[in-house]
Amino acid sequence: MSAGPVVAARLLAVDPAGLGGVWLRALRYDHSEAWLETLRAALPHGTVTRRLPVTIPDDRLLGGIDLARTLAEGRPVAEHGLLAATDGGVLVLPSAERASEGLVARLGQALDTQMAPAPRGLAADRVPARIAVIALDEGDGVDERAHPALADRLAFHLSLDGRPQEDAPDDAQARAALPGMIASARARLPHVEIGGEGMQALVVLAARLGIDSLRAVLFAMRAARAHAALEGRRLVGDDDLAVAAALVLGPRATRIPAPDDVRDDAPDPPPAEPESREERDDAAAPSQDEVRELEELMVRAARTTLPVSLTTGGDAPAARRTTGGRAGADRAGGTRGRQVGTRRGDPRSGGRLDLLETLRAAAPWQTIRRRQRTGAVGVQVRRDDFRLRRLFEPAGTTALFCVDASGSAAVHRMAEAKGAVELLLAESYARRDEVGLVAFRGTRADVLLPPTRAIAAAKRALAALPGGGGTPLASAIDRMRELVAQARRAGQETVAVFLTDARANIARDGTPGRPAAEADALASAAALRALGGSSILIDTAPRPSAVAERLAAAMGARYVTLPRNDAREIHEAVKAVMPVRG
């Protein structure tokens, strides 16, 4: 039995749409090209293979109006998107790690349903798109990798680096025989049977490897059937299952199965035990020993392809960071906001057409164009005339201040803190930023001022701020978190400024006690960090403290310790991290 990239390519050629495709990780371009060549050799002659740029606009992917021809011919001409045009073939997606959520969603939909939305304006709702996707992933490390929603829908996860293509190199004779082999395997595939114990063995193995997604087991089953078809068998055998285990399940493992892992501890819930035992004692089922043997064979096969991170004890693949629609950062050239001009472009890529400017661009050419096409009616518009609105959505900044008014802090620094905030308020006013204010003392934290541009109100709230009492730091950070989350959802950039000595002594639930209060504060700080945005912690204690530094680290804040800081110095520190506006 061999189960390497070459076998994967052949299995995919047998059942492209059923297996979904391959997630191919290779840092070197020539490695992935070589593998693609292997796949092409196996695919039946005439199979469509198309490259899919990750930046593809919707209309090219899903189909729409062929703008150039529609205009030239004066009647609507629809064009199929890449998905429908590749029906029955293979889509190669280079730089898959950079695919947007949107592209992943569309590919996932096509892979799930094997259909693509019909071009706009056509009567039929959807058209077939039975495709396989080859996701070429050139990302390095765990942060940069193909989206899990896509990887989950591709049967094979191959990593070509450091792993030579171990299975037999093709000689010319084998190459020539390949298309025939694939064709007869395809014909055989619908008739290949898989026994109950084979399915069960795949399910058990997936459980032992810690694979939750049932899609993985389905793919393993299809891979086993494709392999049996390729080998000329009508019934899936142990070898086929072992190949499936190595190619599909091994790379998805989240834990290492012990070599002599007794089966009973794999599927967890004890209540299910009697039922499954009943099934095992079924008269038709093979003996315990045979089942055990098959399972061990498959475990051994899967162990050859476990993810490197598992075997070297490295980090488990981290959940991909989500970036969808968050953060206020850049908004120019987006689809919302104030118009700041027009640009030439294709209105189908999601931009908004500026009709007036488009007509204006077309106007000078009307006489010539009419002369070129006799019998033309209406305004003659060409693709080059299209003008799109350039929209600019200012990403404003919200500065949120959190002022410690507890007894310990108030004694030393209240005056300076108020002074610094007032200076910042004045500046925010000039920049049209929003400001908000949270103060905490005693057992609670209050939003004295929800984010506003009304600077006068902020000043009043600040001046009236009394001091004294405990330090409910966790609650204060929680209030800040709510404000930060709100502002960021509204597309604002945020700066959270904490003025405190970080000597928390009131826990989140209002009870006094330093250890609990500090633990709560650290947990809240970590949650604040997760929201993004920048923050600053200004230590107002007479001497810098390790506690405050830890807290700043937990919230990802810049830690400013100026033992003699006065209002102006604080002001400078905050200004340094404020986002610069152009």
Add this chain to the structure above:
Amino acid sequence: MHSPFPFSAIVGQDEMKRAILLTAVDPSIGGVLILGHRGTAKSTAVRALPALLPSIPVVAGCRYGCDPKANGRKCTECQAREREGTRLRSESRTVPVVDLPLGATEDRVVGALDLERALTKGEKAFEPGLLARAHRGYLYVDEINLLEDHLVDLLLDVAATGENVVEREGISIRHPARFVLVGSGNPEEGDLRPQLLDRFGLSVEVTTTTDLAERVEVIKRRDAFDRDPDGFAAAWAGSDDATRQRVEKARKRLERLTVPDEVLHHAAALCAAVGTDGVRGELALLRAARATAALDGARTVTSSHLRAIAASALRHRLRRNVLDDVGSTARIERALQERFGA
């Protein structure tokens, strides 16, 4: 095109299947939020709906799928035809289930100026978007927790008013867009905005089963389906029919179902105990309990229906502390136990 995987053939995931059926019985319950990992039959269940649910009568040729019986709530085109005195014929259509993919453009979602007609005929016409297509059916958003904010804003408006108002490119149009919003996602990858959570009547948490026999059964059925989709669908057509009839009967029964004071009382007390905001939770809970009773063929709503659906109706409405480890489901279970005993 081959048949989709039949709804009845989905193994397990009873809470999710029931929640979806309840919205079919009473669409006013609102949407269904499905939270869970990948590979838990979320999309399969949603995509099975057109084949499962009874088809709906629509005005023949209407681009918005207007209900022939909806007086005064039809689209402007149907209204115009009515004013002209044209008799509107009706035809039957399968219930629409429309995918709203992440990263969709606003044009695709709300509709836009029909470019091709504008360019070739010089007409200013509106090309309906996904919202129009989903009218009276289901709008499915996979990975809804990652949906871009401007699309969420759109959905919030439309889901609240049942109407899509378009003001762009010189077009000013409004059309009905009432749909059941079905969202799915993995909560570990991002949170939903509270306002959006509020639009969902029911939420369910799905997990892959760890039961060996059940997992094998899933694989067996999927294999049978892969090899012969149409034959497989035919084999399950009986079960799908039975479910369809159950839904149809439940719809009729729903109008006559009364909620005894005692149950109202329990609902209010339950919501107070778990601390849902406002009365929306209670309303949602009662609606869901009523639909549950209708689906079960009961004559009156009892507290057992309330218990059965409480977790689905309330778990996403609790004021949540992200750092609190006690899950919402556990809090509701506790409240149920205190109220009704073990």
